[in-house]
Amino acid sequence: MTRLAAAVLLLAAVVSPAAADDFYAGRQISLYIGSTPGGGYDSYARLLARHWGDHIPGHPTIVPVNMPGAGSNKLAAYMFAAAPKDGTAVAALFPGAILEPLIGDKAVPFDPSKFGYVGSVNTEVFICTVRSDAPIKSFKEAFTTPVSLAASAAGGSSRDFPLMLDNVLGTKFKVVAGYPGSREMMLAVEQGEVNGLCGVGVSSFAEAEPDWFPSGKVIPIAQESLKPDPEMSARHVPLTLDFAKDDEQRQVMSLLYSQEIFGRPYVVPPGVPPERLAVLRQSFMAALRDPATVDDAKRMRLQIDPSSGEDVQALITKVFATPPHIVARLKQAIATLP
Numbered sequence: 001m002t003r004l005a006a007a008v009l010l011l012a013a014v015v016s017p018a019a020a021d022d023f024y025a026g027r028q029i030s031l032y033i034g035s036t037p038g039g040g041y042d043s044y045a046r047l048l049a050r051h052w053g054d055h056i057p058g059h060p061t062i063v064p065v066n067m068p069g070a071g072s073n074k075l076a077a078y079m080f081a082a083a084p085k086d087g088t089a090v091a092a093l094f095p096g097a098i099l100e101p102l103i104g105d106k107a108v109p110f111d112p113s114k115f116g117y118v119g120s121v122n123t124e125v126f127i128c129t130v131r132s133d134a135p136i137k138s139f140k141e142a143f144t145t146p147v148s149l150a151a152s153a154a155g156g157s158s159r160d161f162p163l164m165l166d167n168v169l170g171t172k173f174k175v176v177a178g179y180p181g182s183r184e185m186m187l188a189v190e191q192g193e194v195n196g197l198c199g200v201g202v203s204s205f206a207e208a209e210p211d212w213f214p215s216g217k218v219i220p221i222a223q224e225s226l227k228p229d230p231e232m233s234a235r236h237v238p239l240t241l242d243f244a245k246d247d248e249q250r251q252v253m254s255l256l257y258s259q260e261i262f263g264r265p266y267v268v269p270p271g272v273p274p275e276r277l278a279v280l281r282q283s284f285m286a287a288l289r290d291p292a293t294v295d296d297a298k299r300m301r302l303q304i305d306p307s308s309g310e311d312v313q314a315l316i317t318k319v320f321a322t323p324p325h326i327v328a329r330l331k332q333a334i335a336t337l338p
Contacts, residue, residue, distance in 0.1 A: 024058030034072025040204030095259030124263030161199030
């Protein structure tokens with residue numbers, strides 16, 4: 001046998017799916033969730049956990065583990081530096097944490113370009129909402145009348161999205177940051193602690209508070225996204241992009257909204273063997289297309305629109321190539337609360 005042939009056989013053995021089959025048999029995968037229990041990210045991750053193991057060779061047990069904090073930046077830092085790098089740790093991060101090193105005002109101890117991207121559960125549309133008794137009833141009124149909004153930490157869409165609208169478009173949202181997750185923010189709205197919230201996905205409302213919009217208790221006033229949601233458009237809820245006054249404003253807003261395309265990303269730490277990442281990517285898509293998963297999602301009122309790990313990885317690369325002056329303008333817009 002020639003040296004070249006031997007090298008080819010060795011490489012094939014290294015990336016062989018059989019190696020991954022043997023590895024996962026009898027093992028456990030920790031599926032870390034960067035939010036508190038009960039919110040949209042938690043619900044999607046637990047849905048995936050129930051079905052994913054059926055599609056991974058060796059059928060490992062998938063165990064959900066909540067690790068909230070700092071808009072899931074805490075979890076991102078753990079995955080980058082401390083999580084096992086053997087394919088037994090996967091994280092459901094906020095997309096804002098992926099963008100944080102690009103547009104945040106503080107250094108973070110992780111590099112999103114070095115994560116392995118398993119995929120994204122769905123493409124999200126974020127919206128702004130207010131209670132029916134709030135001082136405003138439309139997005140146009142937000143330019144003249146202040147309203148309070150519940151929000152998480154920097155890097156979380158509930159905080160960064162309305163803050164950007166204040167500093168780029170000139171709305172008068174009062175962002176009340178510090179809530180640990182969407183469940184707590186929705187409770188604050190329910191109890192009247194705040195007037196509403198922005199930067200939360202349509203699917204999160206459908207799962208956690210399905211009666212809010214039909215009952216009129218809470219009113220959707222704007223879609224914070226690149227593309228509209230059919231249900232919100234049927235309600236004549238406008239896109240915030242339509243209020244941009246020039247192309248630069250649109251570019252700044254579009255950069256922030258790009259995270260919705262990889263709305264619920266799942267990652268593994270740097271250094272996970274490529275054959276195991278390949279198995280996780282393939283099984284991730286298979287699990288989300290499984291009729292049993294789809295039926296389970298419908299029961300939970302969750303929308304599934306998965307993106308492959310390869311597509312998410314390519315989008316991350318594109319986003320991080322945004323012109324510096326657009327990045328700088330967005331960073332300034334979300335840097336600090338008033």
